[in-house]
Amino acid sequence: MQRKANLLARLRIAYETTKKELLIFLLLLAVVVDMLPTELFFRVEVANTIKTGLMLPIAFILLELLFKIYDAVLHNRREVKIIKSNDLLGDIGRLCESEREINIKYIGVAGRHGWSTVIARFLDPSSEMCLLSKKQIVIEIALLAPQQVGSIDGGTERYSVVQSVIKEIEFTKQRLLAEGMKHVTIKTYLYEHTPNFLGFLVNDNYLFTSLTYWEYVGTGEKYLRGGGTDYIVYDKNDGFGGAYYLKRFESWFCHCIESTHQESYCSEEAKHKED
Numbered sequence: 001m002q003r004k005a006n007l008l009a010r011l012r013i014a015y016e017t018t019k020k021e022l023l024i025f026l027l028l029l030a031v032v033v034d035m036l037p038t039e040l041f042f043r044v045e046v047a048n049t050i051k052t053g054l055m056l057p058i059a060f061i062l063l064e065l066l067f068k069i070y071d072a073v074l075h076n077r078r079e080v081k082i083i084k085s086n087d088l089l090g091d092i093g094r095l096c097e098s099e100r101e102i103n104i105k106y107i108g109v110a111g112r113h114g115w116s117t118v119i120a121r122f123l124d125p126s127s128e129m130c131l132l133s134k135k136q137i138v139i140e141i142a143l144l145a146p147q148q149v150g151s152i153d154g155g156t157e158r159y160s161v162v163q164s165v166i167k168e169i170e171f172t173k174q175r176l177l178a179e180g181m182k183h184v185t186i187k188t189y190l191y192e193h194t195p196n197f198l199g200f201l202v203n204d205n206y207l208f209t210s211l212t213y214w215e216y217v218g219t220g221e222k223y224l225r226g227g228g229t230d231y232i233v234y235d236k237n238d239g240f241g242g243a244y245y246l247k248r249f250e251s252w253f254c255h256c257i258e259s260t261h262q263e264s265y266c267s268e269e270a271k272h273k274e275d
Helices: 002-035 044-077 085-096 115-122 146-151 155-159 162-178 242-258
Strands: 081-083 101-107 136-144 184-191 197-202 206-211 213-216 222-225 231-235
Touching: 002 044, 081 085, 085 115, 085 197, 085 206, 085 231, 101 115, 101 242, 115 136, 115 162, 136 146, 136 162, 136 242, 146 155, 146 162, 155 222, 162 184, 184 242, 197 242, 206 242, 231 242
Parallel strands: 101 136, 136 184
Antiparallel strands: 081 231, 101 197, 197 206, 206 231, 213 222
């Protein structure tokens, strides 16, 4: 029994290591058998049996490979993906490559990372990541109101740049308007609460999100850390809560809009989503 088990184990190892080569060989053999006039050598029934005998192992190997690919895809979609803020431009850009219409909702603190290193690049004709060729682009940006910067510990030092970022956004809007880019819409909202939920919601399906946190230094002082940290990536259809966090991001985005007394993009359904 032990020798038989060892033999089976060796056969299995040999099969796993030569599976692709075996598949190629069987496919080539099946093509040759199909092309040659096999009836000159065998009866028709025998030729058909040979073809069937070749197709069965081919189908078995292909099915096994497909199931492995399927399992790998499911496994990857259930894994939490964490990226650096420097990777946001490339990752979001790749998602937008195949889309005709782009909708990005962004919540930041001062917008240094989100606007300057990501969104502004998408709207720059000289950038290799430019998205201006898309059919329609809608970008909505929620930032901390400048008058609220001083109310946050360390905020004046870290986030006073928000005023400059707002001016840059307005300048970009005017430039695009002057260039006839009527298919591009940019809306800016200024919220007044302490920043918490940050990130990018892309086409209502992909969320790149981070949370602010308090960083304590040796002197006992604390500073609010914002968008220059790691981001967790969620897909609305992933297997570990993507839809859950997308809903919460959308609810905070609605709150940012409504707190500025500007016209809300939120539908009644979005405002009353269930937990």
